[in-house]
Amino acid sequence: xxxxxxxxxxxxxxxxxxxxxxxxxxxxxxxxxxxxxxxxxxxxxxxxxxxxxxxxxxxxxxxxxxxxxxxxxxxxxxxxxxxxxxxxxxxxxxxxxxxxxxxxxxxxxxxxxxxxxxxxxxxxxxxxxxxxxxxxxxxxxxxxxxxxxxxxxxxxxxxxxxxxxxxxxxxxxxxxxxxxxxxxxxxxxx
Numbered sequence: 136x137x138x139x140x141x142x143x144x145x146x147x148x149x150x151x152x153x154x155x156x157x158x159x160x161x162x163x164x165x166x167x168x169x170x171x172x173x174x175x176x177x178x179x180x181x182x183x184x185x186x187x188x189x190x191x192x193x194x195x196x197x198x199x200x201x202x203x204x205x206x207x208x209x210x211x212x213x214x215x216x217x218x219x220x221x222x223x224x225x226x227x228x229x230x231x232x233x234x235x236x237x238x239x240x241x242x243x244x245x246x247x248x249x250x251x252x253x254x255x256x257x258x259x260x261x262x263x264x265x266x267x268x269x270x271x272x273x274x275x276x277x278x279x280x281x282x283x284x285x286x287x288x289x290x291x292x293x294x295x296x297x298x299x300x301x302x303x304x305x306x307x308x309x310x311x312x313x314x315x316x317x318x319x320x321x322x323x324x325x
Contacts, residue, residue: 159169170176187197189204215225221239243253245260249267254260271281299309301316
């Protein structure tokens, strides 16, 4: 087996030597991740080999695991089997429902290690912690300017391309940023 993607290996490695690896006798030969069952480890090892045995019958996408295929097929069928108990929203994935439920419960299980601010989603915490750490993983390929968030990089790229996707419905003036459009709209209401 070979490592298909170094980034994929790096994503797995931080989890390799945690307290959760105790009593898990099977370890991935590539990244060392521990598993309770041999079959689970074998399925995991497909992520390194690139083997995707499960194909979508409606498009050309292929998947490492059958459950990922089932979730994907819902994008074609529109099936949303998971319903919120607080409101009428429905979801194709249980994990998306669980994140949504936190809106209603106010649960914020991901806590900033710098300032103790809580977040309902892990990726939102990671973005927030960059304000403390100064890490800026996104860079402009044109001028090499660094950004902490991908969306900030995308907005910045418009300074190079001249793209102005936000148009005022009153006068037709265009803006590269939505907040600039919103400020402009206030001039029409006075």
